[in-house]
Amino acid sequence: MSIEPASRITQRHIAIAAAALCIASLALFWPGTAMYDTVAQYRQVLSGVYDDWHPPAMARVWALLAPLGPGATPMLVVQLATYWLGLGLIAAALAQIGRARSATAILAIGLLPPFLGWQGVVLKDAQLAGALLAAIGIIGWWRLGRRPLPGAMRVLVALLLVYAVLVRANAVFIVVPLVIALASRPTHPLAKLVTGFVAVVLVLGVAPVVNHQILRAQHSGVEATQALYDLAGIAARAPDSDTTGLTRSETATVIARRCAKPFFWDPLGDEAHCGTTMTRLRALPTATLYVTLASAALHHPIAYAGHRLAHLNSTDRWLVPFHWPSAAPPAASEPNTLGLANPRVGGRAWEALTAVVVETPLGWPIAWIVVAITALAASLSRPRDPVRDLATALLVSALALEASFAVLSIASDLRYHLWPMIATAVATVLLADRLPPRRIFAVGAGTLLLVAGSGIAARVLLPQPPQTYAGMLG
Incomplete structure (x- = not known):
């Protein structure tokens, strides 16, 4: 009723x-x-x-x-x-x-x-x-x-x-x-x-x-971004791993430059920050990247879970600081x-x-x-x-x-x-x-x-x- x-x-x-x-x-x-x-x-x-x-x-x-x-x-x-x-x-x-x-x-x-x-x-x-x-x-x-x-x-x-x-x-x-x-x-x-x-x-x-x-x-390579983001996130939490697809030098750069951010993947695509570090991986076939990701997640489930949960908390805007960016619509158009x-x-x-x-x-x-x-x-x-x-x-x-x-x-x-x-x-x-x-x-x-x-x-x-x-x- x-x-x-x-x-x-x-x-x-x-x-x-x-x-x-x-x-x-x-x-x-x-x-x-x-x-x-x-x-x-x-x-x-x-x-x-x-x-x-x-x-x-x-x-x-x-x-x-x-x-x-x-x-x-x-x-x-x-x-x-x-x-x-x-x-x-x-x-x-x-x-x-x-x-x-x-x-x-x-x-x-x-x-x-x-x-x-x-x-x-x-x-x-x-x-x-x-x-x-x-x-x-x-x-x-x-x-x-x-x-x-x-x-x-x-x-x-x-x-x-x-x-x-x-x-x-x-x-x-x-x-x-x-x-x-x-x-x-x-x-x-x-x-x-x-x-x-x-x-x-x-x-x-x-x-x-x-x-x-x-x-x-035309193909832009967008389908590879998820794999690149997750592989960098796992590598940052398991730096001694040989299964992430990143070399020890690339992993060290990802950690030193804080390339793997819970907030977004963008540093990994920006040439001035970490883009050059991921150039070798970006050149691989997309299928190879996801097979590598599956292997890395299986070998390092805690690192993968930590990476994904940190991002989930960020995108769900739960335990984050005040004024966590990208919430409000822009008040003006992009120049x-x-x-x-x-x-x-x-x-x-x-x-x-x-x-x-x-x-x-x-x-x-x-x-x-x-x-x-x-x-x-x-x-x-x-x-x-x-x-x-x-x-x-x-x-x-x-x-x-x-x-x-x-x-x-x-x-x-x-x-x-x-x-x-x-x-x-x-x-x-x-x-x-x-x-x-x-x-x-x-x-x-x-x-x-x-x-x-x-x-x-x-x-x-x-x-x-x-x-x-x-x-x-x-």
Whole structure:
């Protein structure tokens, strides 16, 4: 039974509000903020020469839309329109079934500074969030109303999910769990797990073919970065090892120059820092690098685990100093000569607000992980219904991506966690019509307080890190 009172808020009110919020967001962030990655992609759009360091699918879409507007504006429209479309459809579906407060809360989620702030930056992470929200909104509109999804909408959802998979390399760990969780078959959890594993492997095998053969992107060597990062991390913790692929001299340099940083892999790719040290390894075939990594991890599991856990703590922003970098969206575009302009005063003011909010637990992925686990336990304790199914799928996709970071992640930017945070917020609102079991709530709330308390203590006690990219490189 719902705990929400009846309300006069209708789908029409929600539609008007979502449209108004979309227009206001476009006005706020116009013409879109461009980061370093954005500039690199736009340069490919202008030149017609693409590589796979950045998603060629996004650059190709940008090239198609470029005649519609200058610079980043077409992609800003795409990501904000899909963002508010998805949230608006979910909110309208909730209003349709009499859950007006939850409908309003869904729209309020879209206004949370860490979410909307990053959505104003023209970037693959914002494109991913927009595509996924639009797909979930379409599914939710029909499923929450207990109606079958029309064939045309199935095609649209499929296109959005395919774009999501291609627009970020690790999106496979979002999309496949999401689809498997929503699918009616298989029904047994173990069968779903096996099906999901097979599907992930297939997508990982097909995606490079699409990028290189269909989208005609050149190889950039990006696929080797994970192996290089982990091998350097193991070598720094097991300097006497002969299994990391690094020579004793290279290992000594990695340690002396502090090349293996929990925060990100970048020093290993920067020629002025450690790039030359890794030149010999970068020249090896990618398959050889990963075979070497597997051997090194097996021979030095403690060193590998220490390296990965240090990075996981960094990217989850748990026991880190105050002002851990790369949390807030940039307030200005990366300097460029391509015509990618800066946002207006309102956009810069919003990003200044976001910079404050991301220092609170609202900007800590670890806090959202605790909420997601608690919400998933509460969801699975409910009887099956469309609300439970949609919320469970969102939470499974969020936690699957977060789990993948334990072994597949090389940087600590908050934007990489944008979808898990948004999905958890939406799922929590979906489940808010019923009180969770007391034990689940108590354990979840207690864990969240422990995580938040220890995180605050770390921020008080640890020295503040450098606040520039060059400073973090060392």
